[in-house]
Amino acid sequence: MRSRVILGVALLALAGPLILAPSLAAGPGDPIVAARQASMKEMAAAARAIAEMFDGKRAYEPAAFKAAADTLSARAGALTGEFPQGSLGAPSAARPEIDQARPEFEALARHIGRLADALAIKAENAPPGLTADMRMTGPPMDGGSLLGKRPGAAEADPARMPAEHLLHLILQDCTSCHSKFRRRAE
Numbered sequence: 001m002r003s004r005v006i007l008g009v010a011l012l013a014l015a016g017p018l019i020l021a022p023s024l025a026a027g028p029g030d031p032i033v034a035a036r037q038a039s040m041k042e043m044a045a046a047a048r049a050i051a052e053m054f055d056g057k058r059a060y061e062p063a064a065f066k067a068a069a070d071t072l073s074a075r076a077g078a079l080t081g082e083f084p085q086g087s088l089g090a091p092s093a094a095r096p097e098i099d100q101a102r103p104e105f106e107a108l109a110r111h112i113g114r115l116a117d118a119l120a121i122k123a124e125n126a127p128p129g130l131t132a133d134m135r136m137t138g139p140p141m142d143g144g145s146l147l148g149k150r151p152g153a154a155e156a157d158p159a160r161m162p163a164e165h166l167l168h169l170i171l172q173d174c175t176s177c178h179s180k181f182r183r184r185a186e
């Protein structure tokens with residue numbers, strides 16, 4: 001029950017910018033900016049597809065699940081290279097702060113990359129139907145933001161988390177990075 005609520009909130013957070021923000025890439029934009037915005041949109045579509053399968057809003061299909069997980073993994077893995085110096089600030093929504101906080105930005109990118117890789121490995125052997133062990137049983141725990149650090153939980157191994165749990169942690173990383181490094185649409 002609780003997990004459905006959290007997922008709903010995470011999806012709202014995803015949907016907001018998609019619906020409200022006019023595309024900044026419209027017009028003769030910087031190709032680096034346009035490419036990373038397209039990459040972000042692909043990640044959003046992939047995350048949404050997986051979330052909807054877990055939510056029962058879209059039919060679960062192992063091949064579609066795998067394709068979406070592969071997209072997340074590939075796009076998340078490319079993140080660090082997509083924000084070079086000189087491509088930050090308006091008209092892009094990437095904050096210039098990325099440059100002043102590279103280690104933090106890259107740590108977030110590595111974190112989401114690690115989670116997305118773990119999800120893609122799981123999706124490799126996706127069963128024909130959603131199974132109970134793919135679902136999470138409680139709120140997402142990464143020793144992280146929702147519950148505060150639990151002793152011993154900090155080094156949670158993504159490979160041992162249910163797929164749905166990984167998805168939640170991935171969505172948390174989207175939100176964490178956006179709240180620090182992405183300019184809000186006015």
Ligand code: HEC
Nearest residue numbers: 037040041043044092093094108109112173174177181182
């Ligand atoms: C490490 C930081 C970081 C992570 C992680 C991240 N994003 Fe982003 N995202 C950004 C930044 C910065 C921008 C603004 C890019 C620009 O306008 O140049 C952005 C922009 C976007 C956009 C708007 C693209 C457009 O057309 O303007 C969407 C949608 C988006 N992200 C979705 C996601 C989703 C979904 C995830 C997680 C699966 C995610 N992002 C993870 C930093 C991140």
